[in-house]
Amino acid sequence: MRDRADFARKGISRGRALVSLQYADGIVFASENPSAALHKVSEIYDRIAFAAVGRYNEFENLRIAGVRLADMRGYAYDRRDVTGRGLANAYAQTLGTIFSSGGEKPYEVELFVGEIGDTAESDQLYRLTYDGQVVDEHGFAAIGGAAESVGGYLKERYTEGASLEEAIKLAVAALGHTDTDDREIAAKDLEVAVLDRTRTQPRKFRRIRPATLVEILGSATVGAAAQTDSSEPPAAEPAPEEPAEKPAEKPAEKPTEEKGADDVPLAPPADDDGEPPIAPPLD
Amino acid sequence: MSESRIPAAYMTPGTSSFADFLTAQSPELLPRHNAAAGNNLGDIAPHGTTIVAATFPGGVIIAGDRRATQGNLIAERDMRKVFPSDEYSAVGIAGSAGLAVELVKLFQTELEHYEKIEGTTLSIEGKASRLSALVRGNLPMAMQGLVVVPLFVGFDPDAGAGKIYGYDPTGGRYEQTGYSGVGSGSLFAKGALKKLYRPDLDEDTLVAVLIQALYDAADDDSATGGPDLSRRLFPLVHVITADGGRTLPDTEVAAVAQSVIAGRLQRPDGPIAEIEGGQ
Numbered sequence: 001m002r003d004r005a006d007f008a009r010k011g012i013s014r015g016r017a018l019v020s021l022q023y024a025d026g027i028v029f030a031s032e033n034p035s036a037a038l039h040k041v042s043e044i045y046d047r048i049a050f051a052a053v054g055r056y057n058e059f060e061n062l063r064i065a066g067v068r069l070a071d072m073r074g075y076a077y078d079r080r081d082v083t084g085r086g087l088a089n090a091y092a093q094t095l096g097t098i099f100s101s102g103g104e105k106p107y108e109v110e111l112f113v114g115e116i117g118d119t120a121e122s123d124q125l126y127r128l129t130y131d132g133q134v135v136d137e138h139g140f141a142a143i144g145g146a147a148e149s150v151g152g153y154l155k156e157r158y159t160e161g162a163s164l165e166e167a168i169k170l171a172v173a174a175l176g177h178t179d180t181d182d183r184e185i186a187a188k189d190l191e192v193a194v195l196d197r198t199r200t201q202p203r204k205f206r207r208i209r210p211a212t213l214v215e216i217l218g219s220a221t222v223g224a225a226a227q228t229d230s231s232e233p234p235a236a237e238p239a240p241e242e243p244a245e246k247p248a249e250k251p252a253e254k255p256t257e258e259k260g261a262d263d264v265p266l267a268p269p270a271d272d273d274g275e276p277p278i279a280p281p282l283d
Numbered sequence: 284m285s286e287s288r289i290p291a292a293y294m295t296p297g298t299s300s301f302a303d304f305l306t307a308q309s310p311e312l313l314p315r316h317n318a319a320a321g322n323n324l325g326d327i328a329p330h331g332t333t334i335v336a337a338t339f340p341g342g343v344i345i346a347g348d349r350r351a352t353q354g355n356l357i358a359e360r361d362m363r364k365v366f367p368s369d370e371y372s373a374v375g376i377a378g379s380a381g382l383a384v385e386l387v388k389l390f391q392t393e394l395e396h397y398e399k400i401e402g403t404t405l406s407i408e409g410k411a412s413r414l415s416a417l418v419r420g421n422l423p424m425a426m427q428g429l430v431v432v433p434l435f436v437g438f439d440p441d442a443g444a445g446k447i448y449g450y451d452p453t454g455g456r457y458e459q460t461g462y463s464g465v466g467s468g469s470l471f472a473k474g475a476l477k478k479l480y481r482p483d484l485d486e487d488t489l490v491a492v493l494i495q496a497l498y499d500a501a502d503d504d505s506a507t508g509g510p511d512l513s514r515r516l517f518p519l520v521h522v523i524t525a526d527g528g529r530t531l532p533d534t535e536v537a538a539v540a541q542s543v544i545a546g547r548l549q550r551p552d553g554p555i556a557e558i559e560g561g562q
Contacts, residue, residue, distance in 0.1 A: 039402060042402075043399055044399070061294045061295075061296065062294070064293075064296065065293040065294045067396065067399045067400055068293045068301075068396075069289065071395070071396045071399075072304075072308070075301070075305070075312065075389070075392045076309070076312050090288075090289050091289075093287050093289070094288045094289045094294075097288045201370070203395075
């Protein structure tokens with residue numbers, strides 16, 4: 001099991017980070033993704049979105065399965081009967097079974113299932129790991145490579161009830177943050193999408209186009225010095241000190257549900273950096 | 284969503300058609316059933332009646348009356364027979380009412396499913412073609428009297444214009460020019476449209492023309508409902524342009540319907556078309 005976990009974590013930590021933030025009118029998902037065609041963030045249903053990191057073919061299979069499950073349920077019952085919790089459960093069972101079955105290679109994926117309600121209090125954000133654990137996140141979370149430092153950056157700066165612009169600025173700044181320096185990510189290399197409660201259509205998922213991102217992010221960097229309303233610092237600011245609380249960050253999150261593998265929850269993915277690569281278990 | 288692992292079929296890449304997936308996985312959920320062959324079931328199910336549609340520069344409008352009948356009885360007075368199928372298309376249905384509503388639900392899911400799986404929307408022709416397949420799938424039911432005939436409209440962003448597609452019960456699909464209608468009252472409605480329709484009408488005028496056509500259908504076809512003033516039930520009107528589709532609010536349609544009725548109090552047969560070459 002340990003080998004399998006190491007294998008999965010290794011694969012996930014190779015990719016870029018993906019962050020998810022709750023803001024006043026919904027949930028925003030952001031990731032560095034130079035491809036405009038291969039999405040990491042997608043719509044599942046009216047109020048449910050899916051975001052993932054890791055192996056593309058594996059999370060794409062999970063995404064398609066999610067769309068099929070949701071559409072099937074919505075068609076057989078009613079649109080209101082499709083819930084994020086149900087979907088997160090199905091993913092957890094699937095990932096858990098694959099992880100603990102000897103015949104299959106564990107999935108190298110980590111994902112978010114987000115669902116918005118009528119108010120910010122009823123919004124749900126689930127984080128699922130490669131072994132089928134589900135964590136009910138509150139406010140913000142990061143997955144993928146460098147999730148630790150990105151999550152730490154968010155933890156210091158996240159405020160509840162932010163506007164969409166503020167949330168996107170913070171998300172993008174966090175994605176560009178590493179322990180050594182901060183960099184600015186070009187709008188064309190970003191994939192940003194939101195579940196937006198203010199949309200009049202029943203389908204609340206919306207992608208933020210690069211042109212809109214330039215508008216939002218441009219204002220963050222151009223007039224950063226003069227701006228007082230921006231809650232996050234310009235990208236050039238020295239990295240905040242946080243190594244002291246970093247290792248404790250992940251375990252401190254509150255897992256409300258733990259499903260899947262029967263062995264104990266494993267250490268956070270980034271801990272194994274530097275270990276020699278371990279071959280996937282062969283069958 | 285189940286409490287156990289997602290079935291393998293859900294995880295298998297392949298079709299982006301929901302109807303195909305449904306047929307393979309849960310055929311019992313398809314809007315058809317195995318009634319004994321040869322029985323005519325047409326009399327036991329309510330019938331929806333008249334739908335009209337017409338294009339105008341930059342868009343298309345579809346409108347339907349609210350009546351469903353069963354034999355000589357009025358089964359429903361406030362039935363909805365015009366449905367948005369996605370942001371840029373809509374479908375109106377005539378024929379066996381319950382089956383038609385299920386068919387529309389499947390069609391709506393089909394379009395949304397494709398959009399989500401593929402990350403892009405189908406072309407207008409592609410949407411019309413999917414609807415053909417669904418109508419054709421209903422052919423065994425049609426043979427037993429449960430006929431469903433849709434009228435499909437949508438905005439084509441490539442052409443920058445609205446399009447109308449008519450169907451037959453075998454799934455045959457025919458692109459219509461200008462205006463069209465389907466259902467028992469459509470003969471009269473199309474007769475009215477033939478005299479009132481101009482390709483260059485603006486949106487508001489075209490709404491009035493379609494309401495006039497539905498009024499004429501209700502005037503001569505007992506299965507088509509006219510505007511119901513006492514119950515405040517008016518035709519459903521859905522407008523689609525480059526900005527997307529919107530169903531007109533009842534108050535807006537009521538105002539048009541009332542002016543149509545006011546005109547009919549003066550002239551029960553409605554507006555008179557100009558006669559070229561006459562005196």
